[in-house]
Amino acid sequence: MRRMTFDERRAALIDAAIRVIARDGLAAATTRAIVGEADMPQGALFYIFSSRESLISAVIEEITSAERLGALLSVELIDSDAGLAEVLTAAMDSYVRLLESDPRRELALLEVATHAMRHDPEAGRRQWEVYRSAVADALGFIADTMSLRWRMPTDELAHMVTSSLDGLTLSWLTDHDSDAARRHIAVLASTFAAMAVPIDGMGRIGSEGREQ
Known part of the structure; x- marks a missing residue:
């Protein structure tokens, strides 16, 4: 062997x-x-x-890296003719598909996160910062690729997106209702798409947005 x-x-x-x-x-x-x-x-x-704690840290890194990769790949591979709501839907759907394929990963992450909230709050904050950083990177990539600007700072919008996905995750882990999760995604995609405005080739905000 x-x-x-x-x-x-x-x-x-x-x-x-x-x-x-x-x-x-x-x-x-x-x-x-x-x-x-x-x-x-x-x-x-x-x-x-080196220790059990080192292994647990690797577990967190493994799970968050898989989720980040899934979200970013879905953004990079989206049809260039797609609208913003379609792009956001594809990115969030990628997350749901990852959840469906291996829910044990999310259960393990939630277990570790709950432990951190009780015993090591700083570690818990760092864990969620990884999520928000990944989402902020994806939002920045979308803005650059689609020539648009978000109406609020990217890190604030990323906080809203991750909070929304946290709620979706808990609901899905409770009932495994993927149809409901995707209806939720459709609403979220439309909502977040409305928070962007186009910019022209000179970097100026177009007529749909206000001048910055």
Whole structure:
């Protein structure tokens, strides 16, 4: 049997940790439980990670990176003739599809976030800053690509978008009603699209927006 590389072992341990946390909760995610889930010896975990806390940090990074990649790719691959509401719908739909494909990831992230809110609020804030930064990057990319400006600072709009997606996430994890989630997305896309104005080739705001 082929020996796993360092990166393969790291990925396997992160995935095992996600499964344990999503299924049994963070408190149950001991190093013994995680290596058992990964079918590895205990020493393998400490060869890859310096501590359990380091592994949990990697879990957060893995989940948020996957969500950020999904959102940004959907924006980059959208039809160039699409309107802003269509672009926003595609980006948010990408997030829902990621949620549908592997809800355990979001359950694990929520479990870790709840723990951080109680025991390490600063870590919790950093976790949500990753979300907002990713959304702000996507909004900036949209603005540049579609020659528009947002009516408010991008970081403020990103806060609104992530707050809306948080509510959608909790609702979907409760009822798994994807049709309702996509109706929610349609409303959000129209609402956020109204917060943008076009600019001309000289960088001036067009007739639909006010001069800045």
